[in-house]
Amino acid sequence: MRDLITVVGMNHKTAPVELREKLSFQESQLPLSFEKIREINGIKESAILSTCNRVEVYSVFKAQTSNMEDICAFLSNFHNVPLEAFKPCIYEFSDDRAVRHIFRVASSLDSMVVGEPQILGQFKDAYGFAAQHKATGIILNRLFHKAFSVAKRVRTETRIANSAVSISFAAVELAKKIFDDLSACRVLLIGAGEMCELAAKHFINAGIYEIYVTNRTFSRAITLAEDFGGEAVPFEDYGHLFEKVDIILSSTGAPEPIVTADIVARAMKRRKNRPMFFIDIAVPRDIDEKVHDLSNVYLYDIDDLKEVVTSNQQEREKEAKKAEKIIEEEVAHFIQWMDNLEVVPTIRQLREHADHIRKAELQKTLTKMKNLSDKDRQAIERLTQSIVNKLLHGPSVLLKQTEKNGTGSPAVDLVRKMFQLDGPEGRRDSSSRE
Amino acid sequence: MYRYLILLTFTLYFGSMLLAFFYLSRPGERAIQWATYLLGAGFLAHTVMLGLRFYQSGHFPITNLHESLSFFAWCVALIILVVHKRFGISVMFSFATPLVVLFLALSLTTGSRLLPLPPILKSYWLPIHVILAFLGDAIFALTFCVSIMYLIQERHIKKKKMGKLMRLLPSLSLLDQLNYRLLSIGFPLLTLGIITGSIWAEYAWGSYWSWDPKETWSLITWLVFAALLHQRLTVGWRGKKAAWVAIVGFGLVLFTFLGVNLLLSGLHSYGRWS
Numbered sequence: 137m138r139d140l141i142t143v144v145g146m147n148h149k150t151a152p153v154e155l156r157e158k159l160s161f162q163e164s165q166l167p168l169s170f171e172k173i174r175e176i177n178g179i180k181e182s183a184i185l186s187t188c189n190r191v192e193v194y195s196v197f198k199a200q201t202s203n204m205e206d207i208c209a210f211l212s213n214f215h216n217v218p219l220e221a222f223k224p225c226i227y228e229f230s231d232d233r234a235v236r237h238i239f240r241v242a243s244s245l246d247s248m249v250v251g252e253p254q255i256l257g258q259f260k261d262a263y264g265f266a267a268q269h270k271a272t273g274i275i276l277n278r279l280f281h282k283a284f285s286v287a288k289r290v291r292t293e294t295r296i297a298n299s300a301v302s303i304s305f306a307a308v309e310l311a312k313k314i315f316d317d318l319s320a321c322r323v324l325l326i327g328a329g330e331m332c333e334l335a336a337k338h339f340i341n342a343g344i345y346e347i348y349v350t351n352r353t354f355s356r357a358i359t360l361a362e363d364f365g366g367e368a369v370p371f372e373d374y375g376h377l378f379e380k381v382d383i384i385l386s387s388t389g390a391p392e393p394i395v396t397a398d399i400v401a402r403a404m405k406r407r408k409n410r411p412m413f414f415i416d417i418a419v420p421r422d423i424d425e426k427v428h429d430l431s432n433v434y435l436y437d438i439d440d441l442k443e444v445v446t447s448n449q450q451e452r453e454k455e456a457k458k459a460e461k462i463i464e465e466e467v468a469h470f471i472q473w474m475d476n477l478e479v480v481p482t483i484r485q486l487r488e489h490a491d492h493i494r495k496a497e498l499q500k501t502l503t504k505m506k507n508l509s510d511k512d513r514q515a516i517e518r519l520t521q522s523i524v525n526k527l528l529h530g531p532s533v534l535l536k537q538t539e540k541n542g543t544g545s546p547a548v549d550l551v552r553k554m555f556q557l558d559g560p561e562g563r564r565d566s567s568s569r570e
Numbered sequence: 571m572y573r574y575l576i577l578l579t580f581t582l583y584f585g586s587m588l589l590a591f592f593y594l595s596r597p598g599e600r601a602i603q604w605a606t607y608l609l610g611a612g613f614l615a616h617t618v619m620l621g622l623r624f625y626q627s628g629h630f631p632i633t634n635l636h637e638s639l640s641f642f643a644w645c646v647a648l649i650i651l652v653v654h655k656r657f658g659i660s661v662m663f664s665f666a667t668p669l670v671v672l673f674l675a676l677s678l679t680t681g682s683r684l685l686p687l688p689p690i691l692k693s694y695w696l697p698i699h700v701i702l703a704f705l706g707d708a709i710f711a712l713t714f715c716v717s718i719m720y721l722i723q724e725r726h727i728k729k730k731k732m733g734k735l736m737r738l739l740p741s742l743s744l745l746d747q748l749n750y751r752l753l754s755i756g757f758p759l760l761t762l763g764i765i766t767g768s769i770w771a772e773y774a775w776g777s778y779w780s781w782d783p784k785e786t787w788s789l790i791t792w793l794v795f796a797a798l799l800h801q802r803l804t805v806g807w808r809g810k811k812a813a814w815v816a817i818v819g820f821g822l823v824l825f826t827f828l829g830v831n832l833l834l835s836g837l838h839s840y841g842r843w844s
Contacts, residue, residue, distance in 0.1 A: 292598075293598065295737070410808070432810070
């Protein structure tokens with residue numbers, strides 16, 4: 137029987153944030169938690185992933201000893217939360233389902249915003265801590281590295297991370313299709329409002345050069361400008377800025393458009409036609425539709441952006457299907473590797489491998505020595521057999537012993553590598569060589 | 571031997587183009603990587619082919635239409651490889667490789683027989699003049715592709731239609747800058763090409779400028795590109811306008827190169843379709 141990989145955890149879909157908070161692990165708590173987990177009966181390896189959206193314990197149990205209840209008990213004891221309080225929110229996976237889950241998490245398919253890139257970093261950190269405290273062993277090491285390469289495959293072979301699914305993010309993506317490098321762009325924020333501020337934050341995160349804020353109430357402009365590290369401009373003066381700002385975010389409560397095509401056309405002349413991008417989040421709208429008809433000027437209102445988001449969502453769902461297919465492939469590979477870690481098939485393969493070599497070499501020699509009698513031939517054949525048997529005796533005994541001690545995997549892995557039973561350099565898992 | 575090299579070159583270019591088209595339907599960097607390798611291999615085969623021709627004829631192989639078209643295809647392939655190395659815009663392959671294939675295919679339709687060199691073409695100025703002019707023209711071919719890409723991307727953003735192609739195409743600002751940068755290299759080359767040509771004309775025909783149709787049309791081309799550069803720097807002709815002018819400019823390049831030979835007769839008429 138092979139060892140068992142298990143996942144016990146909860147995420148944003150199964151548990152409310154209050155609960156996730158209680159069960160989350162601080163970095164400083166990790167050494168102690170690995171010690172506690174080690175005390176669980178039958179456990180060989182473990183790792184903990186704790187982010188704001190999920191708490192998961194990955195572990196490897198010795199064959200036929202697995203008891204995921206013990207992991208739940210550990211969580212309950214460690215955090216002082218009664219088991220009943222969180223048991224309904226817990227999911228438990230084992231074997232190939234556990235591997236699949238781990239691959240999906242690393243590839244950001246299980247994230248709240250599918251395709252968001254942070255999770256892979258957190259996932260790598262989780263592995264780093266576990267490895268540092270020697271909590272992981274041969275199986276989890278392999279599993280984590282495989283998960284990194286699966287995540288990389290998903291990222292490069294599908295466009296799952298490429299499409300914006302929130303309005304403000306869509307606006308940033310559009311700006312990048314107009315200006316390329318946002319680090320040279322200046323942004324003007326007209327008015328205030330939750331959505332507008334969110335969009336402004338996204339632009340700041342994207343690394344814009346400078347932000348100006350204007351508001352009918354100047355004091356409000358000053359507070360916002362402080363928040364964003366920008367500059368406040370009196371409302372009467374913002375028109376002058378059109379000459380130098382490239383992106384304008386607008387959401388005022390004005391009943392009529394406040395930016396007319398005339399103003400923009402004049403500004404464009406002074407700008408020598410350098411492009412401008414207007415994002416109108418206000419309803420009723422702040423910017424005259426005709427602005428969009430000017431050349432090198434682009435105006436997107438809230439409905440336009442919503443449409444972009446919808447089309448991106450459809451695209452993303454298509455890409456997610458491709459990603460799931462990649463993951464299925466990789467899960468199958470990994471399970472096969474696990475199977476191969478077993479002692480008995482390894483011994484058998486080892487003998488087949490040796491016998492294959494013996495026969496080939498024997499054949500070569502015998503065809504050259506044509507004047508041997510049948511008796512001589514048989515003697516040579518027996519000689520080769522006994523050399524092979526004597527040579528393989530040591531490794532076979534070692535493998536059988538380690539199986540009894542329950543430390544089979546490292547020895548099996550070593551023997552397989554030494555004799556190249558998975559082909560030269562373990563060709564079958566070439567993707568995890570990095 | 572020469573024939574086989576042409577076919578090998580053509581096959582490699584064609585393969586590169588097919589991969590670049592495949593990239594449009596299923597984007598993945600691997601397709602473009604292989605398209606680059608094929609184009610590079612085709613370029614090498616092409617270089618060997620030109621060298622062989624040089625060796626066989628004893629002069630620079632640009633003395634008839636077959637050789638000129640083939641050399642022009644070589645120039646365009648070179649510029650694609652250089653621009654790709656510098657800017658790494660994968661989707662550019664899908665727009666630019668068809669031009670290489672087209673020019674080499676045109677070259678294949680014309681007679682490739684080695685003819686004795688007309689005495690008037692025996693001069694060092696000839697290769698210098700042609701190489702400069704062709705490199706300039708090849709850069710304009712790329713400017714043309716970049717402009718088409720700009721117009722498509724501009725249309726996507728104006729019409730607010732998101733699509734696969736929009737994701738693949740780079741930003742407007744990058745395409746517009748590329749238009750300008752290519753132009754600012756191509757234009758001096760064209761200028762030098764015209765100047766060296768006129769020096770050679772003085773040796774060959776005894777006059778720097780004789781208003782032969784090729785000269786006239788290359789002057790018109792030069793004026794269009796000069797106007798574009800000037801207007802961009804002074805009043806900001808950029809974006810769509812610059813893209814359209816660059817497209818018209820490349821049309822003029824093609825007319826000067828092929829149309830004049832085909833339709834109008836003059837001193838430059840060595841390169842007739844035969």
